[in-house]
Amino acid sequence: MPTHLAAPAAPAAPARYWLGRLSDVVLTTDDKQRRCLTVLLLASLVKAISVALLAFGAMSGMVRAHDVTMVGLLLLVTIAGFYVAIRSGWNRRCADPTLSFAQTIAAQTLIAAVYAISGPMHPAALSVFALVLVFGMFSMRVEAVRTVCLYTLVLVGSVMAWRARTDPHLYPARLEIIYFVLLATVLGMISHLSAQLMGMRQRLKTQKAALENALARIQQIATRDELTGLPNRRNMMDQLHEHALRRARGGSSFYVAMVDLDHFKEVNDTYGHAVGDDTLRAFACQAQSVLRNTDIIGRWGGEEFLLLLPETPPGEPTVGIERLRARLATLAVCPAVPELRVRFSAGFTRYREGEPVDLAIERADRALYESKAGGRNRTVVL
Numbered sequence: 017m018p019t020h021l022a023a024p025a026a027p028a029a030p031a032r033y034w035l036g037r038l039s040d041v042v043l044t045t046d047d048k049q050r051r052c053l054t055v056l057l058l059a060s061l062v063k064a065i066s067v068a069l070l071a072f073g074a075m076s077g078m079v080r081a082h083d084v085t086m087v088g089l090l091l092l093v094t095i096a097g098f099y100v101a102i103r104s105g106w107n108r109r110c111a112d113p114t115l116s117f118a119q120t121i122a123a124q125t126l127i128a129a130v131y132a133i134s135g136p137m138h139p140a141a142l143s144v145f146a147l148v149l150v151f152g153m154f155s156m157r158v159e160a161v162r163t164v165c166l167y168t169l170v171l172v173g174s175v176m177a178w179r180a181r182t183d184p185h186l187y188p189a190r191l192e193i194i195y196f197v198l199l200a201t202v203l204g205m206i207s208h209l210s211a212q213l214m215g216m217r218q219r220l221k222t223q224k225a226a227l228e229n230a231l232a233r234i235q236q237i238a239t240r241d242e243l244t245g246l247p248n249r250r251n252m253m254d255q256l257h258e259h260a261l262r263r264a265r266g267g268s269s270f271y272v273a274m275v276d277l278d279h280f281k282e283v284n285d286t287y288g289h290a291v292g293d294d295t296l297r298a299f300a301c302q303a304q305s306v307l308r309n310t311d312i313i314g315r316w317g318g319e320e321f322l323l324l325l326p327e328t329p330p331g332e333p334t335v336g337i338e339r340l341r342a343r344l345a346t347l348a349v350c351p352a353v354p355e356l357r358v359r360f361s362a363g364f365t366r367y368r369e370g371e372p373v374d375l376a377i378e379r380a381d382r383a384l385y386e387s388k389a390g391g392r393n394r395t396v397v398l
């Protein structure tokens with residue numbers, strides 16, 4: 017057994033790369049346009065196979081070669097026209113950028129021509145009418161599918177009547193009637209299924225919207241405090257961890273502060289719980305408008321708030337909170353109780369690189385305790 021095997025053949029990556037590039041050129045890189053072009057090319061493949069079969073019919077003497085050439089040319093021109101319309105982006109200007117309705121009408125017209133020229137092979141074209149509509153029903157509205165069905169039946173009915181009169185040997189009237197009834201039944205079914213599909217799509221759309229709303233609501237409940245709309249405790253912990261991580265990677269330092277409303281129990285006891293709630297909301301609202309917009313304030317629980325102050329140089333951490341204190345000293349936070357003023361105590365600490373976030377919170381808590389013990393309505397930095 018050789019210990020060293022020959023190097024494996026070069027991976028097919030370059031081939032895949034060039035295929036990818038080619039498909040980008042042919043189908044564009046725009047997802048929506050790509051989908052339109054892929055459907056067009058798939059539908060064209062079905063029609064190309066039909067024309068190839070006709071060519072076989074011509075070689076076997078069942079169909080006139082001249083007719084096949086004409087139909088083939090017509091097919092090429094139609095496909096090229098739709099390809100250019102989509103590839104150039106012209107379709108974006110249309111009400112239906114997929115051009116499904118126009119493509120389906122063109123396809124049914126072409127197949128009607130095939131039906132008329134394919135002599136003994138013509139019953140085979142019947143299934144293609146149905147196939148084209150199946151393609152269309154995924155992208156067309158129900159009314160459009162119904163219009164195409166009606167158009168197909170009128171067109172094919174006319175072709176059948178004409179061919180039954182001009183070539184009764186290959187298009188016997190009785191057989192044509194049977195084919196027509198069969199085609200009408202199948203197209204009717206497709207039209208019915210398309211209505212059902214539309215209903216399903218509508219339900220899916222409604223469910224998707226409901227799910228998105230529910231997700232947004234869950235997200236809101238999971239991360240926000242219901243009363244004040246501020247980030248909740250879990251959210252604040254996540255943000256603290258994130259900032260600590262950033263700090264560990266060389267990011268700037270930040271301050272953490274605990275803020276607690278003074279004698280808040282008295283507000284509740286004197287004016288009622290609703291005024292207490294209003295006070296909490298007003299405090300949250302004022303804090304958000306007065307502090308820097310990079311500062312983050314969250315409700316820690318009860319009448320306690322946690323502040324995260326990123327990019328705060330030592331020596332200036334309390335500027336914002338004192339601005340808030342000054343604002344609240346003159347502001348009637350609750351219109352029902354104009355004499356009510358909000359006062360608070362605050363404890364600040366600088367996050368020290370590498371320490372667990374809980375340690376910084378504990379220090380801020382101690383600073384808060386000191387400011388309470390020192391007479392409240394003040395700030396202590398530890």
Ligand SMILES: Nc1nc2c(ncn2[C@@H]2O[C@H](COP(=O)(O)OP(=O)(O)OP(=O)(O)O)[C@@H](O)[C@H]2O)c(=O)[nH]1
Nearest residue numbers: 243276277278279280281282284289292293318319
């Ligand atoms: N209205 C209202 N009150 C709340 C809410 N959460 C907690 N509280 C009340 O906040 C009060 C907190 O009371 P204490 O812990 O004694 O604090 P305090 O009265 O502010 O006293 P100090 O902090 O020492 O100044 C309690 O009466 C709680 O019921 C809330 O969401 N709404």
